[in-house]
Amino acid sequence: MTDVEAAARRFIADVWNAGREESAHDLIAEDCPGLGGTGPEATLAWHRDRRASFPDLRYKVVEVVAAGDRVAVHWRAAGTQAGQFGPVPPTGRVVSYSGASFLRFDETGRIVDVWSVNELFQVLQQLGVEMLPPLPGTEA
Secondary structure, three states: OHHHHHHHHHHHHHHHOOOHHHHHHHHHHHOOOOOEOOOHHHHHHHHHHHHOOOOOOOEEEEEEEEEEEEEEEEEEEEEOOOOOOEEOOOOOOEEEEEEEEEEEEEEOOOOOEEEEEEEEHHHHHHHOOOOOOOOOOOOO
């Protein structure tokens, strides 16, 4: 049986932090959903996009909870925006934010599902994006 906690930690260390794309092919199942498709390449597409925006982005594992075929990871991330991030042009600003990722593994120890939540609103604020609620009676 695969140590799913160790596999989750390797996923963050190798794929998220070190950009070791070969590790994604070891760790991610072909049917794992990603950016615009499935499998390791679709997952890597999301990480390539994020690294294009924040080339020095690094994740620190705060806490891990593993049970059966599932792992929950609470993490913190920080990086400098050097590339386009959605509609936000490069600012050179450093952002720091938290999130949690939930991974599910198959019987071979490969990731078949990743679901993450993070403080995107906080990231946008740190980049200087001003977000105001719509005025009453106006369309959003």
